[in-house]
Amino acid sequence: MAERPHSPPGLPLVGSALDLGDDPLRFVTGLQRAYGDRYPLVQVDPVTGPTTNVLVDAGVVHEVLGDRERFRRPNLGPQAGRRQGLISSDGDLWETQREIIQPEFVGKRLASYADTTGDAVEALLTEWPEAGECDLLGEIGALTLQVIARSLFSYDVTRAESRRVRNALDTFGEELAFSPLGIVLPDSLQPGPSTAFEDANDALDAFANDVIDRHRARDDPPRNMLAALMAAKRDPSVELSEDELVDETVLFLTAGHETTALTITYAFYWLSQRPDVRRRVRAEADAVLDGDRPGWDDLPALEATERVVRETLRLTPAAWNVIRETRRPVRLGGYRLDEGELLFASPYAHGRDPAAWDDPDQFRPERWGADASRAADSYFPFGSGPRSCVGRQLALIEAQFALAGILSRYDVEVLVDEFDFRPAVTLQPTGDVPARLTARD
Numbered sequence: 522m523a524e525r526p527h528s529p530p531g532l533p534l535v536g537s538a539l540d541l542g543d544d545p546l547r548f549v550t551g552l553q554r555a556y557g558d559r560y561p562l563v564q565v566d567p568v569t570g571p572t573t574n575v576l577v578d579a580g581v582v583h584e585v586l587g588d589r590e591r592f593r594r595p596n597l598g599p600q601a602g603r604r605q606g607l608i609s610s611d612g613d614l615w616e617t618q619r620e621i622i623q624p625e626f627v628g629k630r631l632a633s634y635a636d637t638t639g640d641a642v643e644a645l646l647t648e649w650p651e652a653g654e655c656d657l658l659g660e661i662g663a664l665t666l667q668v669i670a671r672s673l674f675s676y677d678v679t680r681a682e683s684r685r686v687r688n689a690l691d692t693f694g695e696e697l698a699f700s701p702l703g704i705v706l707p708d709s710l711q712p713g714p715s716t717a718f719e720d721a722n723d724a725l726d727a728f729a730n731d732v733i734d735r736h737r738a739r740d741d742p743p744r745n746m747l748a749a750l751m752a753a754k755r756d757p758s759v760e761l762s763e764d765e766l767v768d769e770t771v772l773f774l775t776a777g778h779e780t781t782a783l784t785i786t787y788a789f790y791w792l793s794q795r796p797d798v799r800r801r802v803r804a805e806a807d808a809v810l811d812g813d814r815p816g817w818d819d820l821p822a823l824e825a826t827e828r829v830v831r832e833t834l835r836l837t838p839a840a841w842n843v844i845r846e847t848r849r850p851v852r853l854g855g856y857r858l859d860e861g862e863l864l865f866a867s868p869y870a871h872g873r874d875p876a877a878w879d880d881p882d883q884f885r886p887e888r889w890g891a892d893a894s895r896a897a898d899s900y901f902p903f904g905s906g907p908r909s910c911v912g913r914q915l916a917l918i919e920a921q922f923a924l925a926g927i928l929s930r931y932d933v934e935v936l937v938d939e940f941d942f943r944p945a946v947t948l949q950p951t952g953d954v955p956a957r958l959t960a961r962d
């Protein structure tokens with residue numbers, strides 16, 4: 522086997538880097554289809570900047586994501602080194618943070634978040650008109666931000682705060698989107714963070730500080746994730762600074778709500794493309810909820826709804842790309858990689874791999890019936906290994922409850938034929954997502 526990975530032919534000088542920056546979704550799905558059965562990984566070779574390898578073998582994806590010793594999660598772009606939260610930290614700090622935070626996402630805590638979600642869905646529906654059009658992503662974003670803020674921080678978010686947070690995330694989306702220049706220019710020539718980007722960061726800091734101050738000001742602070750972090754901060758054996766507390770709060774409030782909002786919004790889109798499936802999910806919601814708000818005990822019975830969420834995460838995974846960096850020279854898939862090379866594992870490309878899925882581009886929740894195991898390795902919308910998503914269960918509960926709760930009371934028609942995506946850190950649409958809402962009789 523060759524020492525260095527295969528490099529697909531591309532444009533002269535900049536190799537295939539321009540394609541990756543230009544239309545990353547088309548590029549990674551194209552690589553998957555062209556090379557998935559021939560190589561474990563292929564190399565994209567920019568003239569400057571780190572060499573990038575796209576992992577086209579699902580087994581190699583899990584090997585890389587499972588190994589913290591050879592590979593680290595890099596902090597790229599204007600965000601580099603800026604915030605030290607569970608998502609961005611490394612080494613001992615990551616281990617400490619994961620130990621503190623993981624228990625907040627199991628057992629009774631999840632059951633209470635489920636009830637919080639049911640209440641938040643109910644509150645949202647009381648604000649909706651009998652009939653009208655809305656920006657669905659904005660509405661669902663307000664819902665999932667409310668769920669995270671109440672569940673982890675016991676904080677009630679106002680509509681104005683919600684708009685500020687979502688505007689900040691929009692600015693991040695624009696700044697962090699893949700672009701041809703971002704891929705081929707050396708670091709020294711990359712444009713620095715814009716003023717808008719700095720303002721967005723300041724807005725998030727201010728919001729997180731409000732959330733923390735409000736918690737501290739309470740006579741009897743509630744038991745929640747923030748309390749767990751503060752208790753750890755008082756422990757002399759744990760190094761957790763005030764800045765890290767703010768960072769953690771910002772990262773959970775943002776990453777913890779945006780991915781879920783995108784997933785629910787895309788699920789409504791796919792259901793608008795498949796009215797027969799939407800009827801089935803609605804009938805299930807009517808039977809299980811019987812006009813009530815969704816609660817923890819309803820979860821196992823929402824089976825058709827769960828299949829819709831899974832299928833949505835296959836075709837439109839909110840985290841479309843997971844990145845690692847080699848810590849030192851390593852061998853992978855029989856090749857030699859240098860220190861500092863990047864590794865791309867795309868849930869989007871693997872989710873649409875014809876070698877793993879029948880009719881890969883079709884939205885068919887039915888495929889998640891009894892024989893769904895064949896393509897299990899190609900399905901990793903929440904990552905894999907020790908750094909996989911800590912909020913996975915909560916995200917699934919939120920998505921199922923939002924779909925069932927809303928469809929039991931409203932018809933939702935997404936007025937978009939096909940999405941024009943802006944793949945940044947998350948898989949965002951380029952604009953609003955207009956939808957028609959009609960209250961059911």
Ligand code: HEM
Binds near residue numbers: 594619911
């Ligand atoms: C459908 C919604 C979601 C999707 C698709 C998603 C996806 C992911 C993926 C792919 C990773 C792994 C990234 C990597 O390995 O580099 C991840 C990690 C993470 N997610 Fe999620 N996520 C979702 C919802 C949530 C929620 C609701 C929360 C918090 C309440 C959350 C918090 C985190 C955190 C803190 C990490 C970092 C874990 C670590 O490094 O130890 N996510 N997520």
